[in-house]
Amino acid sequence: xxxxxxEIRNLHARIAGGETxxxxxxxxxxxxxxxxxxxxNGSGKSTLAKLMAGDPSxxxxxxxxxxxxxxxxxxxxxxRARAGLYLAFQYPVEVPGVSIANFLRLALNARxxxxxxxxVMEFYAKLQRAVKALDWDESIIERNLHExxxxxxxxxxxxxxxxxxxxxxxxxxxxxxxxxxxxxxxxANGVNAARGPNxxxxxxxxxxxxLNYIVPDMVHVMSSGRVIESGPKELAMDLDAKxxxxxxxxxxxxxxxxxxxxx
Amino acid sequence: MATLTDGAVLTxxxxxxxxxxxxxxxxxxxxxxxxxxxxxxxxxxxxxDERWRYTQLNRFAIDGLELVDxxxxxxxxxxxxxxITDSDAEGTLVxxxxxxxxxxxxxxxxxxxxxxxxxxxxxxxxxxxxHLYSVVNAGDGLRKxxxxxxxxxxxxxxxxxxxxxxxxxxxxxxxxxxxxxxxGGRTLIVVERNAKVTYLDExxxxxxxERLVNTGVTEIxxxxxxxxxxxxLQNWSRDVVQLNTIRAHLARDARLExxxxxxxxxxxxAEVEVSLQGPGSxxxxxxxxFADEGQHYNQYTVQHHASxxxxxxxxxxxxxxxxxSAVYSGVIVVDPGAQKTDAxxxxxxxxxxxxSEAVSIPQLEIKxxxxxxxHGSTTxxxxxxxxxxxxxxxxxxxxxxxxxxxxFLYEVMSRVTLPKVAQYVERxxxxxxxxxxxxxxx
Numbered sequence: 001x002x003x004x005x006x007e008i009r010n011l012h013a014r015i016a017g018g019e020t021x022x023x024x025x026x027x028x029x030x031x032x033x034x035x036x037x038x039x040x041n042g043s044g045k046s047t048l049a050k051l052m053a054g055d056p057s058x059x060x061x062x063x064x065x066x067x068x069x070x071x072x073x074x075x076x077x078x079x080r081a082r083a084g085l086y087l088a089f090q091y092p093v094e095v096p097g098v099s100i101a102n103f104l105r106l107a108l109n110a111r112x113x114x115x116x117x118x119x120v121m122e123f124y125a126k127l128q129r130a131v132k133a134l135d136w137d138e139s140i141i142e143r144n145l146h147e148x149x150x151x152x153x154x155x156x157x158x159x160x161x162x163x164x165x166x167x168x169x170x171x172x173x174x175x176x177x178x179x180x181x182x183x184x185x186x187x188a189n190g191v192n193a194a195r196g197p198n199x200x201x202x203x204x205x206x207x208x209x210x211l212n213y214i215v216p217d218m219v220h221v222m223s224s225g226r227v228i229e230s231g232p233k234e235l236a237m238d239l240d241a242k243x244x245x246x247x248x249x250x251x252x253x254x255x256x257x258x259x260x261x262x263x
Numbered sequence: 264m265a266t267l268t269d270g271a272v273l274t275x276x277x278x279x280x281x282x283x284x285x286x287x288x289x290x291x292x293x294x295x296x297x298x299x300x301x302x303x304x305x306x307x308x309x310x311x312d313e314r315w316r317y318t319q320l321n322r323f324a325i326d327g328l329e330l331v332d333x334x335x336x337x338x339x340x341x342x343x344x345x346x347i348t349d350s351d352a353e354g355t356l357v358x359x360x361x362x363x364x365x366x367x368x369x370x371x372x373x374x375x376x377x378x379x380x381x382x383x384x385x386x387x388x389x390x391x392x393x394h395l396y397s398v399v400n401a402g403d404g405l406r407k408x409x410x411x412x413x414x415x416x417x418x419x420x421x422x423x424x425x426x427x428x429x430x431x432x433x434x435x436x437x438x439x440x441x442x443x444x445x446x447g448g449r450t451l452i453v454v455e456r457n458a459k460v461t462y463l464d465e466x467x468x469x470x471x472x473e474r475l476v477n478t479g480v481t482e483i484x485x486x487x488x489x490x491x492x493x494x495x496l497q498n499w500s501r502d503v504v505q506l507n508t509i510r511a512h513l514a515r516d517a518r519l520e521x522x523x524x525x526x527x528x529x530x531x532x533a534e535v536e537v538s539l540q541g542p543g544s545x546x547x548x549x550x551x552x553f554a555d556e557g558q559h560y561n562q563y564t565v566q567h568h569a570s571x572x573x574x575x576x577x578x579x580x581x582x583x584x585x586x587x588s589a590v591y592s593g594v595i596v597v598d599p600g601a602q603k604t605d606a607x608x609x610x611x612x613x614x615x616x617x618x619s620e621a622v623s624i625p626q627l628e629i630k631x632x633x634x635x636x637x638h639g640s641t642t643x644x645x646x647x648x649x650x651x652x653x654x655x656x657x658x659x660x661x662x663x664x665x666x667x668x669x670x671f672l673y674e675v676m677s678r679v680t681l682p683k684v685a686q687y688v689e690r691x692x693x694x695x696x697x698x699x700x701x702x703x704x705x
Contacts, residue, residue: 053655056647081657093652097673099665103656106666110657114699144673161656 003069004031006085006200008171011063013051021047021059028055031068032197036211036236037204039222040244048222049173054080065190067169082111084168085109088158088175094146100157101141104164111165130163133193135186137192137236152183159190170194170201176210188213200219208240224253271513273445275299275417277330281415286334294396296697298413298415298515303591305407311625317590317628319559319620321529323408323504324476325476331444340469342705343437351681352435352463358448359439362419369432375460376423377434378570380449383421390423393451398510408506408532412447412478419449422462426455426486432494433681435463437623443473443502450481456518461492463684467527471502474529487541489699492520494684498691499526513573515541519522522679524693525560525581527553536565538572539601550579551675551688553668554587554619564593566608567600568634577608582668584615591623595638597631604634612642613671615664665696 006029013022021044029035039045053057054077064071072080095103108118112128131138132158146154155175162170172191172231176184191201192215203214211219211233219236221229225242228251229235237249248254278299282292309314339357340412346369347355348616357365363379370377376387399409420436439524454460464481479497492533505528525531537546552560554654566575581589591610612621623640636673645667653663672692679685694702 019426055651076660077556077654078649078657078659081655087655089652089655093646093649095653095670097664097676098669101667103653106662107656110659110662134468139404165656 005029005068007047007066008052009064011048011051011065012061013047014058014061016057021058021225022051024063025222025225025227027202027220027227029200029202031168031200033192033217034201034203034214036194036216036233037202037217037220037222038206038236038239043222044225045222046173049087049090049171049204052080052171053077053085067221068158078110081167086162086167086170088155088167088170088172089163090173090177092146092154092158094149096144096147098145099142100145102235103145103241104161107161107165108117112131126164129159133163134160136160151178152180155179155187156190157184159187161195163190166194168198169201170199172201174204174206176207177206184210186214208236211236221247223248223251228253266549273299273330273411275505278414280331280333285381285417288388288392290392290412291384291395293369295414297412299608302407302410302414307407314563314592316592316624317453318532318561319530319588322331322559323476323506323644325445326413328443328474329447329473330443331360331415331440331442331446334364335364335417335441337362339365341544342467342469343439345383345466346437346465346467349683349687350435350463350465351461351683353432353435354434356436357439358418358420359435359440360510361446361448363418368435368703369431369605372428374428375426375428375430379419380419380421381452387421387423390453391421391451391489394431394482394484396452396482398484398512398533399480399508406508408478409480409508412449412480412508415445416478416480418449419451420464422460422664424452424458424460424489426458428458430458430460433461433463437478438464438466438477440468440471440475440477440503443471443475444554445476445478447478449479452481452491452493453484454486454491456486458486459489459490461681463681465496465498466505467498467528468500468503470500474502474504476504476506479505479507481507481509483509483519484527485511485513485517485544487514488516489514490518492680494522494524494681495533496524496526496684496688497533498524499531500527501529503528505533507532508534508536510534510536511537511546512538512540513544514548516536516543518539518545518551520547520680522549522684523562524688525554525562526688526695530559530561530600532563533563534563536567536568537575538567539575540569542570542572544570544573546575548577548579548680549675549678550573550577551672552579552581552589553672553692553695554583554589555585556580556587558587560587560589561592562591562606564591566593566595566606568595568597568604568606571601572603573601576605578678579610580612580672581617581621581673582613582671583619583621586618589621590620590624591622592626593638594626595636597629597636599630601631604636604665606632606634607635608638610640614644615668616644621624622634661697664694665698668692668696692700
């Protein structure tokens with residue numbers, strides 16, 4: 001089996017000094033595929049996303065995270081990013097005083113050797129392609145990072161950055177929440193533009209709706225800090241129609257298991 | 264708490280020698296002697312003094328220093344030459360160790376005076392006499408260091424803009440030094456009715472290898488409807504301690520936009536005091552500082568609303584690291600009768616490590632009942648969510664820190680209307696943050 005995959009192995013984790021949230025997550029996203037991760041509130045999806053990116057407010061108790069067979073558990077967030085991981089944030093932060101263009105130039109150059117900085121033409125060509133793929137106005141790149149952005153604009157910015165930075169693997173944490181259908185299509189088009197043999201993605205969502213536009217190769221269901229079910233894309237339709245209870249019952253989990261994890 | 268002493272830096276004999284050497288008119292000699300007496304009668308500030316609380320007073324000690332009466336040489340260093348080329352100021356003076364060592368007065372507008380104070384005393388004595396000591400003087404609560412400056416200043420700048428004249432070229436003075444000791448410079452800016460000018464004071468020097476304490480006083484007189492944009496940019500070498508007082512009187516509808524920047528020196532105290540004496544007058548007061556490697560910055564501000572319908576808006580922001588410290592203390596004073604006052608005061612500090620500390624003491628003294636006043640201060644570390652976000656994009660921790668500091672200071676920087684001042688401040692901040700390739704270009 002090829003090592004070209006994003007792998008989560010028996011991951012146990014908690015809020016630093018606090019409650020255990022992940023209780024043995026196993027998940028594999030092979031390069032070239034897009035997987036969806038669904039699950040009720042409090043099941044641990046967002047924790048998993050932030051943890052993979054190296055959020056210091058969580059601590060890993062057991063297990064491993066591997067990119068193409070290499071553990072990234074000991075790596076700092078910036079090292080993980082340079083190793084090819086990208087997190088589209090559920091709530092992107094505002095950073096005043098730095099334009100999207102300058103920020104992305106810094107981010108691209110961080111991936112390159114000193115003295116081999118990205119050329120101006122190359123950089124703007126990349127940026128323009130990404131802006132176009134998202135059906136956005138070019139003036140956006142001169143705006144300060146998320147300053148005064150609407151919720152939808154922030155989500156779009158996360159996908160813009162993904163297209164420019166071209167990671168090996170992306171985790172999209174509810175990049176659809178709060179979007180109307182038009183905005184949803186734009187974000188989905190952006191993600192689809194990134195698809196290819198050298199790109200894998202884990203799309204975290206509450207709603208099957210997104211998966212009409214980003215068609216996943218597989219769907220995973222998370223509950224009580226574990227992945228309890230994996231299946232083809234039709235699984236998402238079942239969840240949409242029937243909710244999560246039937247699947248929880250099948251695995252002997254009470255609904256309160258998620259609520260507790262969420263508390 | 265350290266107690267400051269005089270160490271007989273300034274004696275009556277030294278003052279008389281200075282007066283004799285400068286050959287000034289009698290009225291000025293009398294002012295100097297009066298200031299000397301005030302200086303002697305005024306105790307050094309202590310930690311109990313409200314205006315100096317939390318100040319590392321020993322950093323501002325002056326005992327054992329010699330009066331600087333002349334520079335070692337009158338040459339202009341490459342650094343200063345570059346700063347002049349790269350400044351917004353089009354008309355410039357260079358003052359070094361109390362001497363005017365270079366001037367480039369491109370100014371030809373009728374009636375406008377832009378020269379050093381000694382020349383002004385010779386050529387425009389009546390004007391200087393009318394305004395010098397009119398804003399910072401013994402009767403107006405002259406303080407220890409301001410009194411010291413009033414007695415011993417050796418030279419400075421005089422800017423005079425007659426009524427209805429708008430000076431198109433920004434003007435500026437570069438203050439530099441090539442030796443240690445105790446020095447004093449003075450700036451006098453008079454803008455008459457409906458006149459307008461931009462003026463910059465910049466302080467910088469090569470490393471001296473000995474300690475220099477520089478006292479500075481800037482007096483600003485704005486007539487009805489007068490407009491002044493004033494910048495004080497302190498980037499001394501680490502040998503220098505700066506004690507600066509900037510005080511302005513604003514008449515009806517006058518507008519002052521001030522920016523006080525502290526980046527250099529070992530320790531620096533900036534007092535920025537605005538007295539809004541006429542209705543409709545306005546004062547924007549911006550401050551920016553970035554302390555590293557143990558630097559101590561200290562700012563004291565006054566927004567004195569003496570008249571009704573006046574507006575003042577103060578924003579001081581600073582970043583600190585490497586066991587450095589900052590104190591901000593500021594007061595909004597609203598006199599009885601100063602109704603419809605609109606006054607704001609904000610101080611924010613960003614602590615980049617656990618060793619640095621900032622103290623913020625905002626105060627209000629309101630004696631009118633129909634006013635809008637607010638003040639606020641925050642001091643805290645870099646927001647972890649921002650740091651994590653930047654690093655999650657691959658930015659190395661030090662680069663993420665540059666971005667966050669820049670972002671923090673942006674609220675002030677975005678209001679700086681002089682482009683080259685903004686660029687230079689950004690470069691110095693970057694150099695202090697260790698951004699590669701920047702220091703060489705300063």
